[in-house]
Amino acid sequence: MKITTPDIGVDKATVAEILIKVGDTISVDESIVLLESDKASVEVPSTSAGVVKSILVNQGDEVAEGAVLIELEAEGQTAAPAVEAPQAAPAPAAEVKAEPVAPVAAPAAASQTVDVQVPDIGVEKAVVGEILVAVGDEIEVDQSIVVVESDKATVEVPSTAAGVVESISIQVGDSVKEGVVILQVKSASSAAPAAQAASQPAAAPAPVSEAPAAAPQAAAVPAGDVDVAVPDLGVDKAAVAEILVAVGDKVEKDQSIIVVESDKATVEVPSAAAGVIKAIHVALGQNVSEGIALVTIEAEGQAAPAAPAPAATPVAAPAAAPAPKAAAPVAPTAHSADKLSKEQNAANAKVYAGPAVRKLARELGVVLAEVKASGPHARLMKEDLFAYVKTRLTAPAPVPVAAAAAPSGLPKLPSFDAFGGVEEKVLTRLQQVSIPQLSLNNYIPQVTQFDSADITELEAWRNDLKGGFKKDGISLTIMAFIIKAVAHLLKEEREFAGHLSDDGKSVLLRNEIHMGIAVATPDGLTVPVLRNPDQKSIKQIAVELGELGQKARDKKLSPKDLQGANFTISSLGAIGGTAFTPLVNWPQVAILGISPAAMQPVWNGQGFDPKLMLPLSLSYDHRVINGADAARFTNKLTKLLQDIRTLLI
Missing domain, CATH: 4.10.320.10 (E3-binding domain)
Known part of the structure; x- marks a missing residue:
């Protein structure tokens, strides 16, 4: 079984990361690869469970929709169905000439196995959107087995035979067309009925091929008026779900004009000619069947030979005549059935x-x-x-007071034309998506507590260790020690890693610590999350810190890497400055800012000693945290950083 690239909204994307390896046992919806384009990073889920047999892409490869990513040995499948699947491959080439496929099913009837094929769905090909059955399921005639989709229609394909599903020859995301084998059903009936059931799908396309043939004849008639009729929907009748045009509208050939819908399919009916809508013969909610006229189009530049039209389509004329009379009484029924605008x-x-x-x-x-x-x-x-x-x-009735909480926004900018004009520089995508989140800070009563920590001894110890770490390819920065100290402190001061409840009456205390680490990138600031730093060593934190920072700069962070933080640290590093007031990142209630450390004279009671002092800026939500508690928090942190050995006590 092959897992292919789904529709990711772009023509092609790059394989940024492969999340599994050959031999892994994976489940349905488990992420297998990370794809990246200039628009998005997407984790592609597996559409089936099983063991990874082979990986058919490499990191850095460019892939498009439908490209095979991995080959999977599905759970509970034998080799037989896998061999049968390629046999269905020649079927798509048959297209409308799929009638010869039906006799092939006749010998299979002797073994009571019936091929269920894609019927005429009104388009050249469609994509398998969903498989509604599994191998071993017992199904009935007309039971929906797969959902196929195109730009024009979403169709639930019914089974043409009853029995047990023996094998499935398609996968979600496959492109299929009329005649392609969907699955094989082992029927409990005798050989003769099985052969009859197999022959029915082949017979169905015959009248369908006549219907499209009639449409071009109507379109090609040199008459001024062209009637667009209901195509073959595969059901006796369907309801008009939506009318996409109005009388007087100018339409192009193949433009969708009406949507008809049954329990099995939703189909957009295209215009058979370019021109102006002269009349609409149906109303919303009206039941229609194949051949009923939907609209009349006055074709462009074809008004002279109007007489031959009735002769060319004698059947369509009687259907079109009474339709306008029926339209008036049907309209009220549509309003009662459809409650939407x-x-x-x-x-x-x-x-x-x-x-x-x-x-x-x-x-x-x-x-x-x-x-x-x-x-x-x-x-x-x-x-x-x-x-x-x-x-x-x-649900309870909405409280009117809630409307007062809506942001009022800023007024529009004035014109600067009289003052030299402006030059527009577009914000990066990251900056644009950050604006709504940053705006939430307007509703947080934020206070910042400043302090400084003596890290002279800590920096000396770091310098002793970093040589050994460097040999292992690990960059040991002071941030790893700060993260460890803050995580230790948050286990005691749980409110700083909590959240204010929606009703404002309680604080939600988190059971785990997940720390956001702000990283500056060329596109702006992003905040990947370091998981459970309180349970990790300094070395583990340093390794993960380096990996997250690199992924952020390479734009390879997944959505999971950015979620779940309950405290954030933002460091100016070697950029400069002496202090700043970081913004609390809602729904968090506190954030710690780190400014560059500097040597300063510190009084020891008798004289001044040179000490490496680290500025700390703790911003907090005053609704949850009191000023005295914030001062105690930073004081405890300075003592931990001054002597990191106290973490062991």
């Missing part, structure tokens, strides 16, 4: 959900973008809709 329906169309879920959302009046998805790959399920509606019905 046109804008809300347009928003729903952008959410990943199946046809049945979309239909239910319209009936319930739910905007899908507001519902949290629980299905695979963030797919909305019916259960999600029911949970959302239940929550809305039982």
Whole structure:
């Protein structure tokens, strides 16, 4: 089984990191590689569980959607299904001429095994969005087995046979077309019925091929008016879910004009010609079937030979005539079935959900973008809709006072044209996404406590150790000691690593320490997280500190590397300065700023001694931390740094 690159929103990306190795046993949704582009860093999850058989990419490779990343020996699979999968490969080349494939299934019927293939879905090819069954499942005729998606439609493909799934020949993310074998079903029926079931999919494309043939004839007719009819949807009838045009609109050929939807499929019907919409013969919610006229288009520059139109399409003419009369009484029904506005329906169309879920959302009046998805790959399920509606019905009424908490924002800038004008410099992406987070600091009553620590002895010890560390390729900085000391202190002073509750009545004390370390990069400041520093040695902290800093500068930090911190340290290092007031990073309540250490004269009672003094700046949320507590915290920290041996007591 091969795991391929999913749609990551860009043409290609670079393999930044390979997170597994050959022989590893991995589970579904476990991250396998980290891909990076100039737009995003994405951890690609495995779509199946099993043992890694081979890794087909290297770090630094550029990959596109569909590229094979790893080969997996799936759990519970034998070698037989793996051999059968390539046999399905010639099927895609058959395209519309897939009829010869059906007789191949007839000999298989003798062993009671039936191939279930991709039906005509109205497009040349589509992507497998979801596999709804597994090997060993018992399925029924017309039960949905896979979801395929294209730019025009999302279709749930039904099974053409009942029995037990023997093998699955496709994977999520594969591109498939009509005639491709999806899976093999071991049927419990006799050989004769099995052969009949196998022949049915082959017979289905025949009338479908006639329907597209009729459409070009209608489009090619040199008449002024062209009727666009409902194509073959694979079901008896479907409902008009959305009308994308209005009378008088100018449309292009193949532009989507109407969305029709059944329990199995959502299909955007394209225009058969370019021109102006002359009439719309259906209304929202109306049930339509194949051949019913949807709209009439006045084709561009084709008004002269209008007479031949009825002769060329004698069947379409009677269907088009009564349609305008039926449109008026249908309209009220549509409003009762669809409780969403046109804008809300347009928003729903952008959410990943199946046809049945979309239909239910319209009936319930739910905007899908507001519902949290629980299905695979963030797919909305019916259960999600029911949970959302239940929550809305039982939720307390909103408190009007909450509106007062909304930020007022700053006024617009004045014009500087009279003062020499301006030159615009675009902020980096990192700076832009940081603005909302930094703005939250406006709501925190922040105070900064200043102190300084004598690190003369600590620096001498560090200089003695750094030579040995350097031989091991480890950079030992004073930050490793500071992190260890702060982590030790946070175990005693837990409020400094806590969070103010939403109701403002309690402090949430965290059970673990995860420390954010601010790192300056060419694109701006980023804050990777060092996990459980209180449980690690100075050497372990130094190693991880170097790795996180390098990943930040190389833009290889994953989302996990930036989450979960409950205290932050920001150091100016060798940049300069004597002190600063770092901003508390909500939802944290404290942050420690470190300025460059400097030699200073310190009074010892009889004279002045030269001491290396480290400036400390502790900013804190005054709603949670009192000034006296902050002063005690920095005082304890100075004593720990003055004699690091006290960590062992």
